[in-house]
Amino acid sequence: MLDKLTRFFASRWGIVLTGGSIGVLASALQRLGNPPNMGICVACFERDIAGALGLHRAEVVRYIRPEIIGFVLGATLAALVFHEFKARAGSAPLVRFVLGVLAMIGALVFLGCPWRALLRLSGGDLNAITGLVGLAVGIAVGVQFLKSGYTLGRSHKTYPAVGWIIPLLMVGLLLLAVFQPQFTEDGAIVFSTTGPGSMHAPLLISLVVGLVIGFLAQRTRFCTMGSIRDVILMGDTHLISGVGALVVFALGTNLVLGQFKIGFATQPVAHSSHLWNFLGMALAGLAFALAGGCPGRQLFLSGEGDSDSGVFVLGMIVGAGISHNFGLAGKPDSLVDGALTVGGISAAGMWAVGIGLVICLLIGFTMRERS
């Protein structure tokens, strides 16, 4: 029975089911209270968690997002049921941490991870197009490194307890989300009262949706970065059929729920600074490719015991702190007295993207095995 299910989840129908489920559930979460065109965003939600823990001081983006907790614990559950939970470690964890930091800086310049880029497009935000092109270009550069022997090396089996660190961290976050203890005045644990951080679906619903997606994604290996990488590298369209399903089902759900608004201007939590949308996601895409997975995939892997992916996740959370504390994140467009003010990023943000790209290139050029 488990073998049959495994073969189904490994099939094209399995990945389409997962992508379609994410599309429908993300759009539904938006209706239930999550921010517009941000039904699910792994980067934004990890950023919100960083804020709730006091790792940055951007008041409008602080909330312990139960979806993230659900992704990890759903993957843990799936891995346990199908006997795939396996603690592993030791594949250049510090490099993965750095890649996580840089990936978050790039994603927050664009204002979203690949999942949100797809969901923004499905909601009619055409600014997502330059972001997605940037993502593909970044991944294409990463593929060239892979072809020339880039690798972070083998991981090794380790103590089962190591594999439980990230799932247990998520259990701790869930307790903090439920009880919201106040450790310091105006510090952790603190939730936004205005802005995107204040907008959220009921905790239990977010958690259950996260668990379902985590379970499905662990079984099917859903990965947005991998979908583009596999097409470029091998002409393999397996994973991208799931990504296509995500867009189609999210678009359909948005149309049904009246959440579709096409255009470039004043899209929710987005800016129309096209060059930086492109470059921010190019940086993120390259970092994902070098680390072997998009932010969602890194969460699912960390749920099944891969502590190297856990280090990437921690890098992203720290990266969110750096991004907001140093003013690197993109500022959304806004309408003031009927006049459109284009957002975009600060000079420091531009420097950060440039430096991030250079660091990724150095990693790609210097970490190669020759056969």
Add this chain to the structure above:
Amino acid sequence: MSVIVDARGYSCPEPVMQMRAAEQQGKFPIEVLVETVTSRENVRRAAEMLGLKVKVESIGEDEYKLILER
């Protein structure tokens, strides 16, 4: 004499790339060793896309051997 590709510990797509590099050498059978179900399924799918026959064996705890033949 089999060609052995030891991809244990590498994460995808590296096991698939190592398998494809061995396939291009044209010597069969190829034995690919992996240690996650993800790698097993990815190598299996990629090999089937190349028109190869794939046989999977479990070896030890959580390790798999894929035997690929033309």
